[in-house]
Amino acid sequence: MCSSVLPMTDISALEVPPAGTEAFFGAAYPAATRYAQHLATTGIEWGLIGPREIDRLWTRHILNCAVVAEFIDDSDVVGDVGSGAGLPGIPIALLRPETQVVLIEPMERRVEWLKMVVEDLGLDNVRIVRARVEELVDEEMFTVVTSRAVKAMTTLIEWTHEVMGPDGRILALKGASVEAELAKTKKLLKRYRLSQPKIHIVDGGILDIPSRVVEIVKK
Numbered sequence: 001m002c003s004s005v006l007p008m009t010d011i012s013a014l015e016v017p018p019a020g021t022e023a024f025f026g027a028a029y030p031a032a033t034r035y036a037q038h039l040a041t042t043g044i045e046w047g048l049i050g051p052r053e054i055d056r057l058w059t060r061h062i063l064n065c066a067v068v069a070e071f072i073d074d075s076d077v078v079g080d081v082g083s084g085a086g087l088p089g090i091p092i093a094l095l096r097p098e099t100q101v102v103l104i105e106p107m108e109r110r111v112e113w114l115k116m117v118v119e120d121l122g123l124d125n126v127r128i129v130r131a132r133v134e135e136l137v138d139e140e141m142f143t144v145v146t147s148r149a150v151k152a153m154t155t156l157i158e159w160t161h162e163v164m165g166p167d168g169r170i171l172a173l174k175g176a177s178v179e180a181e182l183a184k185t186k187k188l189l190k191r192y193r194l195s196q197p198k199i200h201i202v203d204g205g206i207l208d209i210p211s212r213v214v215e216i217v218k219k
């Protein structure tokens with residue numbers, strides 16, 4: 001027996017999705033379930049998600065991110081900055097199969113995992129770019145930039161204002177301290193001709209603890 005081999009994650013601990021999840025995802029529910037299983041197994045074994053997250057994978061991660069999709073149109077081109085394990089990019093791609101979603105992630109191992117999962121889920125609308133987002137100026141242009149748990153709003157604005165087209169939007173999933181973060185963005189909003197941030201509290205009709213989505217629009 002080789003003791004260095006990682007133990008396989010006990011998938012029986014995977015959170016049961018809340019009532020209404022199947023209806024929420026509709027035709028994408030089987031793929032969403034498979035994505036949850038990937039996160040709970042190889043996602044944990046490869047270090048993309050912490051083992052303690054397994055009993056809140058649906059509520060705190062997949063659904064917490066999926067509710068952003070209500071702000072996204074079929075014609076959008078979404079750049080998910082610091083996608084990590086595909087959050088929020090993969091739930092968006094599942095719910096918006098006509099929307100192009102680009103997962104931007106610099107770390108090689110994470111990119112390898114994303115490639116494996118995106119292929120397995122058959123997500124034809126997803127492209128994976130291994131890069132830091134600030135390296136993509138003049139290479140990529142998005143109508144929407146999404147982000148969760150990557151950097152403070154000031155850094156996110158500095159990194160992304162040049163990869164957003166006219167009327168481009170930032171949709172950032174943020175925690176309770178968002179007001180303090182936003183207070184530091186005033187000069188940047190003016191400098192880069194961005195709108196005042198709107199904070200949307202979204203439960204998608206399914207979450208007990210709603211997500212906080214900060215929306216900033218390029219004027």
Ligand SMILES: C[S@@+](CC[C@H](N)C(=O)[O-])C[C@H]1O[C@@H](n2cnc3c(N)ncnc32)[C@H](O)[C@@H]1O
Pocket residue numbers: 081082083084085086087088104105106107110131132133134147148149150
């Ligand atoms: C804490 S993880 C969050 C992952 C995912 N968004 C989530 O909510 O679970 C932050 C991710 O941002 C990536 N990252 C760090 N700097 C970046 C940059 N300059 N451009 C794009 N991604 C970056 C990291 O490699 C990491 O995967």
